Amino acid sequence: VSTQSTGxxxxxxxxxxxxxxxxxxxxxxxxxxxxxxLAFIYCIAFAVSLFQNKALIGSDxxxxxxxxxxxxxxxxxxxxxxTRLDAVLAVPTVFWFVPDHHTDLALSLISNTxxxxxxxxxxxxxxxxxxxxxxxxxxxxxxxVGQQWxxxxxxxxxxxxxxxxxxxxxxFSLQMFPVNTPTSRLCVVGYRWLLFRIMMGAGSSRYxxxxxxxx
Numbered sequence: 186v187s188t189q190s191t192g193x194x195x196x197x198x199x200x201x202x203x204x205x206x207x208x209x210x211x212x213x214x215x216x217x218x219x220x221x222x223l224a225f226i227y228c229i230a231f232a233v234s235l236f237q238n239k240a241l242i243g244s245d246x247x248x249x250x251x252x253x254x255x256x257x258x259x260x261x262x263x264x265x266x267x268t269r270l271d272a273v274l275a276v277p278t279v280f281w282f283v284p285d286h287h288t289d290l291a292l293s294l295i296s297n298t299x300x301x302x303x304x305x306x307x308x309x310x311x312x313x314x315x316x317x318x319x320x321x322x323x324x325x326x327x328x329x330v331g332q333q334w335x336x337x338x339x340x341x342x343x344x345x346x347x348x349x350x351x352x353x354x355x356x357f358s359l360q361m362f363p364v365n366t367p368t369s370r371l372c373v374v375g376y377r378w379l380l381f382r383i384m385m386g387a388g389s390s391r392y393x394x395x396x397x398x399x400x
Contacts, residue, residue: 212368216353217310217361223350224306226343227320231299234327238296241334244288248332251285278326292327299323311361312354321347342383349375 242250258265261272268281283291302320306312325344328335352375355366 212373213362216368220312220350220354221307221310223346224303224312227303227324227347228300228307230324230343231296231303235293235296235300238292238327238331239289242331243292244285248334250280250288250292250330253330253332254280254285276329278329279322280326280330295323295326309359309361311359311363312350313359314351314354314356317347317351317354321351342379345379346376349379 238246240246242248242253244251255265257272257276258267261269261275263269263272266284273281279295280288280291299320302316306316306320321344324347328340328344331340349372352369352372355363358366
């Protein structure tokens with residue numbers, strides 16, 4: 186009985202704590218909605234990678250990763266299998282450390298890991314820096330070896346949005362309402378600047394088309 190009453194008391198205190206947080210100024214509910222929306226997009230991106238990338242950039246794909254990594258090593262004057270810090274910083278991807286014959290396995294592991302992590306954020310409505318940072322690293326690794334298949338503007342937008350999201354959440358806590366980690370004002374400013382650049386870029390490109398005689 187005492188255990189049940191203790192459990193009920195903790196549950197009531199948790200509800201009161203959540204209700205108090207919602208009355209504080211900030212972006213508590215917005216952060217939850219935003220994280221779930223971003224996780225949904227990550228989920229689609231990793232699902233697409235899981236089902237398509239072996240045919241596109243796998244070992245026997247149209248634009249194989251091993252061939253691309255070989256060209257990168259030639260550019261940086263590296264021997265086969267060699268890795269150097271300046272090369273990793275110039276083209277950050279985990280495939281620097283993956284042997285060519287394990288490319289397809291690495292693609293599957295990256296896609297499955299990203300899919301599981303993004304689904305967990307989508308369902309839970311919360312995340313921490315470790316999860317969001319790992320999602321960003323995994324997707325960045327795919328984009329940087331995706332060549333023509335990952336050369337569109339929305340890939341860079343997702344990466345920039347995901348990078349900012351790393352600083353939107355607590356370092357370790359997975360609480361939906363982390364009292365000690367309100368939404369960073371700097372992060373909010375970063376997202377506003379991102380939206381401004383997206384809108385201005387779309388508007389300016391459309392303006393150039395109209396001036397050039399397009400419709």
